[in-house]
Amino acid sequence: MTRGLNYLNAVRLGLFSLGYGLTSALIGGTLNRIMAVEMGIAQSAVGLLFAAPLLIAPLRAWMGDYTDRHPVTGLRRVPYMIGGSLLAGVGVVLAILLLTSGTPTALPVLAGVFAFFLLHEAGRNLAHNSFQALLAERFPDRQRPRAATLYEIVLLLGITIGAGGIGSALEPYNANALVGVTVGVSVASFVLSVIASLGSEPRAADRAAPVPSAPFGRALRQLILADRQVRLFFTLILLVALGTLAQDVLLEPYGAFVLGMPVDDTTGLTAFWGVGVIGAMLVSGIVLIPRVGQVAVLRVGLALTIPVFVGVLLAGINGSVDLFRGMVLLMGLGTGLAGAGLLTSVLSFTTAARAGLLMGVWGFAMVLGRSLGGLFGGVIVDLLLAVGSSYLSAYGVVFVLEGALLLVALTLTARIQVRAARVYHEGEPAYESAIGAASIGSAG
Numbered sequence: 001m002t003r004g005l006n007y008l009n010a011v012r013l014g015l016f017s018l019g020y021g022l023t024s025a026l027i028g029g030t031l032n033r034i035m036a037v038e039m040g041i042a043q044s045a046v047g048l049l050f051a052a053p054l055l056i057a058p059l060r061a062w063m064g065d066y067t068d069r070h071p072v073t074g075l076r077r078v079p080y081m082i083g084g085s086l087l088a089g090v091g092v093v094l095a096i097l098l099l100t101s102g103t104p105t106a107l108p109v110l111a112g113v114f115a116f117f118l119l120h121e122a123g124r125n126l127a128h129n130s131f132q133a134l135l136a137e138r139f140p141d142r143q144r145p146r147a148a149t150l151y152e153i154v155l156l157l158g159i160t161i162g163a164g165g166i167g168s169a170l171e172p173y174n175a176n177a178l179v180g181v182t183v184g185v186s187v188a189s190f191v192l193s194v195i196a197s198l199g200s201e202p203r204a205a206d207r208a209a210p211v212p213s214a215p216f217g218r219a220l221r222q223l224i225l226a227d228r229q230v231r232l233f234f235t236l237i238l239l240v241a242l243g244t245l246a247q248d249v250l251l252e253p254y255g256a257f258v259l260g261m262p263v264d265d266t267t268g269l270t271a272f273w274g275v276g277v278i279g280a281m282l283v284s285g286i287v288l289i290p291r292v293g294q295v296a297v298l299r300v301g302l303a304l305t306i307p308v309f310v311g312v313l314l315a316g317i318n319g320s321v322d323l324f325r326g327m328v329l330l331m332g333l334g335t336g337l338a339g340a341g342l343l344t345s346v347l348s349f350t351t352a353a354r355a356g357l358l359m360g361v362w363g364f365a366m367v368l369g370r371s372l373g374g375l376f377g378g379v380i381v382d383l384l385l386a387v388g389s390s391y392l393s394a395y396g397v398v399f400v401l402e403g404a405l406l407l408v409a410l411t412l413t414a415r416i417q418v419r420a421a422r423v424y425h426e427g428e429p430a431y432e433s434a435i436g437a438a439s440i441g442s443a444g
Contacts, residue, residue, distance in 0.1 A: 010147070013200050014154040016081065016131050019192030021158020023088065023124070026185045028159075030166050030267050031096075033252035038173050038263070039104040043253065043385075047378025049110070050249050052117035054375070057367040060125050061224075064360030065216040067130055076356070077134040078197040080126055085193035087123025089186030091116045096182040100175040127193065129363050133355035134201060136347065148343055149285035153278050160274035167267035216357075224361055229417060233349065234365045236412050240298075240342055241369025243406035244305055244335045250377050250395060251328065257391040258316045259324060269328050276332020277339065284340035295413055298341025302410045305334030309399040316392045345416070373402070 032050055035041045041049075063080075072079040095116035102109040132148075139147045162185065169181050224230055251273075252266040280301070288297050308331045315324035350358045377398045384394035 009200055013134075013196050014151055015192040015196035016127075017151045017155040018158040019085070019189035019196075020124075020128060020131075021155040021160075022162040022185050022192075023092070023189045024155070025159045025162030025166055025270055026182065027092065027120075028249070028270070030163075030170065030263075032249045033256060033263060033266050034170075034173065034178065035099075035104070036253045037256050039099065041104055041110070042382055043378045044382040045105075045110060045378075047249060047375045049114055049117055051371045051375040052114060052121050054368065054371040055118060056121040056125050057364045057371065059122070060129055060364045060367065061220065061357055061360035062216055063126050064129050064133060064356030064358070064363075065220075066356075067126075067133065068356040075201050077130045077137070078201045080130040081134070081197045082127075082190075082194055084123040084125070084127025084130065085190045088120050088127060089123070089190050091118070091120025091123060093182055093186050095120065096179055100179055125363065125367070129356065129359050132359040132363070136350045136355035136359065138200070146285055148347055149281055149340055152339065152343060153281050153285075156274045156278050156281070160271050160278070163267055163270035163274065167264040170267070171262070171264040173263055220357070224357075230349070230361070232412070232415055233345070234361065236409055236416060237342065237346075237362060237365035238369040239405050239409035239412065240302070240338055241366045242373045243302075243402045243409060244331075244338055245366075245370045245373065247331075247373070247377070247399065247402060249373075250381070250398060254312075254316070254391070254395045255321075255324060258395065259319060259321050261321060265321075269325070272325050272328045273332040273335070276329045276334075277336035278332075280333045280336025281340045284337055288337075289340060289344055294341045294344040295416065296341070298338050298345070299410060299413055301334045301337030301339070301341060302406050302413075303334075304337065305331060306403045306406050306410075308334060309403040312399055313392075313396050316396070 027050075032046055035046045035049070036043055067076050067080045070076065095113045098109055098112050098116065104110075135148055135151065166181055166185070170177055251269055255261040255266040255269060256263075284297050308327050311327040311330070312324065315321075315327055346359075346362050349362070380398050380401075381394045384397060385391070
């Protein structure tokens, strides 16, 4: 597979993605519905809680840069993967304990939950960013896209498996079951992270890429902000996240309020979405991207997803749960195609020496898009409901806006030229000249 990383270790590393997927199913596929429906928390407040990543996302690039430049016992990825997983689990367990032991709609309770969500997101971002940087370091260029796609599929398998198991465990819903499920998922995710991480990274003496010494601010200015293609790509990631992932916090409540679906059925929507994404990513990574290229696959995914939002609205108008499930499956297919094309482009932009910083920047764009979508979507829904709109109309407006954002993203792909970016040409004379000061500056 790659120097110093044998097949067994490469397979074992996928356990991190599996654990990450389990927690994603809990947070994105279950808790938002339970808070809005079973606990009676306003959709805007739920959107605010799930926008906690907004306060953490700007730190993701700094976290990545810190792990680039500050190895722990000669390792700059594994310790942060394990430590981040521990913080993430502690944060979400404390949040659920507070929600279930107090009055969920009380302001002090919501404030405390928000603080614990921040802790959860800080650990989650640190762990995942370090994992992605490890992939960029450990796999050579020709293997990175396939490896990253396969690990993403394992993550989605974790989401799909988690959605089914969590939904069954919480039907019928009760607070004690929610606490038990949250503790179980958090412990499982941490254990999987430890098993996956140990032995997956060479120590400093065996590492091919040197530890960069330039301070974060200088590297950010000269490597990121000065590159027009990086700025365009950041915008593209933001728009794609808004259009394909922002509905995560809305689909389950939409199914409950508009179509009358119970909690196990709305949680199961994640499984439909996941099957579509997994199938599309497998086909993309093995067949489509090698033949037609990453940008073409990204465009097809965006073009497929835009009309799906119309289908979701038609399902609500007709009261058709089956049509709704079908649209969620198609949404997964479009998201998988777009995600595979975007992920391959992300890896093309990433260099081994600055993997943490660059993955932090791309992760910031993704988290920002997803969080803003959830926050603004929730606020729009609540405002429209407050002036007398129906649930169908309120959620429909948000879905139409998401489709419009994807249309803008589709037009922006014509301006993205990965090979024109300076970060693509690491090691070439022109590149070294452009970033020389950032590459050899003193530690800060």
